[in-house]
Amino acid sequence: MATSTPSILSSDLFGGRLTIDLDAIAANWTFLNGKLSGAAECAAAIKGDGYGTGQDKAGPALYAAGCKTFFTAVPAEAVALRELLPDAVIYVLDGLFPGAAEFFPHHDLRPVLASVEELKDWSALCKSAGRSFKAAVHVDTGINRLGLPPGDLSAALGDPDLCGPFTPSLIISHLACGSTPAHEMNQRQLKLFREVTEPFSHIPRSLANSAGVLMGPEFHFDLVRPGIALYGGQAIDTEPNPMKPVAKVEARIMLVRDVAEGDTIGYGAKQTARRPLKNAVVAAGYADGMLRRAGSTDERPGGFAMIGGFKAPILGRISMDMITLDVTDVPDHLVQRGAFVEMLGPSVAAAELAAYAETIDYEYLTSLGRRFERVYAPLT
Structure with a gap:
């Protein structure tokens, strides 16, 4: 039996979510305005x-x-x-x-x-x-x-x-x-x-x-x-960033799998498992603004995501549509199929992630979320 097509895309149809906090943008302007002298x-x-x-x-x-x-x-x-x-x-x-x-x-x-x-x-x-x-x-x-x-x-x-x-x-x-x-x-x-x-x-x-x-x-x-x-970006490299974060990128876990020690992960076989690993494959990639240069190899560590307060390093190359994360040390209940992980946001500063990609946070912010669901709400 034929079913009707929804007129609005459901949240379940997106691989990731980009949340933007407009109140934080306004607060950052107010903070900078308060720094000014005279008129x-x-x-x-x-x-x-x-x-x-x-x-x-x-x-x-x-x-x-x-x-x-x-x-x-x-x-x-x-x-x-x-x-x-x-x-x-x-x-x-x-x-x-x-x-x-x-x-x-x-x-x-x-x-x-x-x-x-x-x-x-x-x-x-x-x-x-x-x-x-x-x-x-x-x-x-x-x-x-x-x-x-x-x-x-x-x-x-x-x-x-x-x-x-x-x-x-x-x-x-x-x-x-x-x-x-x-x-x-x-x-x-x-x-x-x-x-x-x-x-x-x-x-x-x-x-x-x-x-x-x-x-x-x-x-x-x-x-x-x-x-x-x-x-929310870092304007001065040599000092702590005083600005409120305004954007958070979350990507959906598609599956979790075991990887044996000695197996390789991702395109080019650039990353080798140095121990038995548990991988989470998430639905975000360089087509979504998650820059390919932040990937990991055996010679060079890449960026990371955060899952419930636990760090999940990127494993292997970032591809167009997906990223593989090492969730070996993350509790099982946090890495279930369909769950979201934070790829950038309050726990993963854009400037920190950009350092792994050998770029600046400007490039991340202006490239994000071409295929993500976009939500305007306070960051949590």
């Missing part, structure tokens, strides 16, 4: 779909917490955010793509202009419209990505053809080594940013990312734009 404003970087947490949910949560200025990467992100937050100030960090200038005032968006060519395009738009549309200007202080060379900033801002038709609403630069506060590059960039922008101190200035906020008042200027810290 500095705390904005939020929300690019990469809110660092993987969902821009459509994270944006309103941050706005409700008090954040009124946001930074996206590309125009498409910005227009989607504008539909959610009609009163917010929204900057686009990647600036002006050729032919896109008219898009910005139509959606009340502000490009971050990073070259003479972009300044020319924006000025031409303002001239043709007879209006001074708002935009930021980016000056490069040493990261050698986007931004006007420091020596060109003064000439550009003083050129009536480039900046006569509009007054920049913000001057920004970006720290290259903020995750390591003792790195000499931080003080070098701070000094250069202060020097090149001092003649334009009537224009608001912004240098600090998440790390810059935590490094102290000298980096704050008029506006800070934290990103990774809002989403």
Whole structure:
């Protein structure tokens, strides 16, 4: 007999669950805002779909917490955010793509202009419209990505053809080594940013990312734009992370099996059982953002999961759809078919897992949960 097809996917149809705590994101913004000195404003970087947490949910949560200025990467992100937050100030960090200038005032968006060519395009738009549309200007202080060379900033801002038709609403630069506060590059960039922008101190200035906020008042200027810290990531490598975790990944156990000493596990036979083992195979893999580089071999240990307070090391390579865990020392009642294990979250910090994958927590957060059930709820 035929059965009806459910209109909504049941939780039982997903191999994993991604839980995101919006209250924790809001609390992290409030914490960083409380670190600011003077009248500095705390904005939020929300690019990469809110660092993987969902821009459509994270944006309103941050706005409700008090954040009124946001930074996206590309125009498409910005227009989607504008539909959610009609009163917010929204900057686009990647600036002006050729032919896109008219898009910005139509959606009340502000490009971050990073070259003479972009300044020319924006000025031409303002001239043709007879209006001074708002935009930021980016000056490069040493990261050698986007931004006007420091020596060109003064000439550009003083050129009536480039900046006569509009007054920049913000001057920004970006720290290259903020995750390591003792790195000499931080003080070098701070000094250069202060020097090149001092003649334009009537224009608001912004240098600090998440790390810059935590490094102290000298980096704050008029506006800070934290990103990774809002989403629970570790902004400074050399200090304990003060931020609340906001995401938890749980994967479902598909089966538990015994592995004899001397047998190999996974693709490439890279991991050999050094004792009789009990394996749990879970329904998550690199297609879900669990990075392949965190796998284990006989020469190099990989990452781990947590099951009821017990550590379960990854065994062998991480494959597209599954990961094998060593649950030999985990009580049997915790590793039953269908049970969930924590792959990332309060007990498995994204930064710690990223170290095994030789990457950073940014990559994990922005890659997570393509096939997971997504739940917005407090982390437990």
